[in-house]
Amino acid sequence: MQNVNISAEEMQRSDLIVKAISDYYTSRIVGQKNLQISLLITLIANGHILVESVPGLAKTTAAKVLTESCGGKFSRIQCTPDLLPSDIIGTQTYNAKTSEFETKIGPVYANFVLLDEINRSSSKTQSAMLEAMQERQVSIGGENHKLPDIFVVIATQNPIEQEGTYPLAEAQQDRFIIKEILNYPTAAEEFEVLNRIENDVFTKKEKVVNLKDIKYLQELSKRVYIDDSIKKYIIQLVQATRNAKKVISPDLSKYIINGASTRANIAFMEAGKALALINRRAYVTPDDIKSLSYSILRHRIALSFEAIVDEVKVETIIDAIVSSIKAP
Numbered sequence: 106m107q108n109v110n111i112s113a114e115e116m117q118r119s120d121l122i123v124k125a126i127s128d129y130y131t132s133r134i135v136g137q138k139n140l141q142i143s144l145l146i147t148l149i150a151n152g153h154i155l156v157e158s159v160p161g162l163a164k165t166t167a168a169k170v171l172t173e174s175c176g177g178k179f180s181r182i183q184c185t186p187d188l189l190p191s192d193i194i195g196t197q198t199y200n201a202k203t204s205e206f207e208t209k210i211g212p213v214y215a216n217f218v219l220l221d222e223i224n225r226s227s228s229k230t231q232s233a234m235l236e237a238m239q240e241r242q243v244s245i246g247g248e249n250h251k252l253p254d255i256f257v258v259i260a261t262q263n264p265i266e267q268e269g270t271y272p273l274a275e276a277q278q279d280r281f282i283i284k285e286i287l288n289y290p291t292a293a294e295e296f297e298v299l300n301r302i303e304n305d306v307f308t309k310k311e312k313v314v315n316l317k318d319i320k321y322l323q324e325l326s327k328r329v330y331i332d333d334s335i336k337k338y339i340i341q342l343v344q345a346t347r348n349a350k351k352v353i354s355p356d357l358s359k360y361i362i363n364g365a366s367t368r369a370n371i372a373f374m375e376a377g378k379a380l381a382l383i384n385r386r387a388y389v390t391p392d393d394i395k396s397l398s399y400s401i402l403r404h405r406i407a408l409s410f411e412a413i414v415d416e417v418k419v420e421t422i423i424d425a426i427v428s429s430i431k432a433p
Contacts, residue, residue: 149379152282177216184226190233284404329378334433365405
């Protein structure tokens with residue numbers, strides 16, 4: 106029996122906040138339900154999200170809509186090959202009047218940072234975000250500058266086979282709690298997009314909650330109950346990615362170069378708690394973990410070049426692993 110640490114009143118307030126954000130999102134974004142859930146999870150877990158698709162599928166719009174609904178400070182960084190690390194984290198400039206160096210904080214100092222087309226920037230610039238994302242601080246001129254308590258990076262990227270893109274380093278990808286992949290919308294959804302543009306829906310901005318509400322959700326999610334049996338289930342899933350030949354067929358396990366790191370365990374637990382709140386529950390279920398398997402593992406399992414040649418997708422391997430591990 107689950108140990109309920111959250112009162113009915115607290116859950117009711119949580120529901121109202123989540124519903125307000127969700128309603129605002131759906132009023133402006135057509136479809137992309139998985140992205141909506143992933144953005145909410147990222148927000149509640151105070152983590153970072155990587156969103157991948159071909160250009161033009163509303164990645165940037167979805168990020169803007171989420172931040173509009175919450176208020177707070179928002180920064181958008183358009184990643185290009187000539188973007189420098191100092192353009193993101195800031196630098197020191199010399200003031201001739203005072204004969205002193207002054208620190209200029211970059212656009213990373215915000216509650217919500219949109220890194221648009223992150224894989225169009227160089228590897229050096231990509232790595233400039235590592236300290237900010239992991240340590241939640243930046244170093245400029247030997248001084249550390251703490252980032253806001255609510256600090257969410259929403260990075261978008263185009264498929265790596267597109268011209269002018271640089272693959273993200275594994276260490277960089279591991280900092281994202283979730284990776285979501287978007288597909289083309291249906292004809293009916295595209296028809297609705299045209300109608301909303303015609304009705305000028307996207308220019309109407311509104312803050313439906315505030316940062317205190319977001320902080321409330323983040324603190325409440327820490328108290329969501331997760332049973333030890335589910336923690337062990339998470340660990341089994343993650344360890345199976347490292348020892349795949351013991352749990353899935355050799356035909357699939359041969360494609361895995363590296364499995365998921367310990368951060369995957371943490372991501373499963375934090376995202377599972379956030380998803381439980383979204384689903385109006387004070388406890389995590391095995392189905393929560395299963396539903397998160399793509400989002401948590403797809404960017405943490407490294408596949409060989411042979412997998413690309415044989416057109417084996419990482420989701421196929423994840424399905425095989427999940428089906429081979431018995432849920433509690």
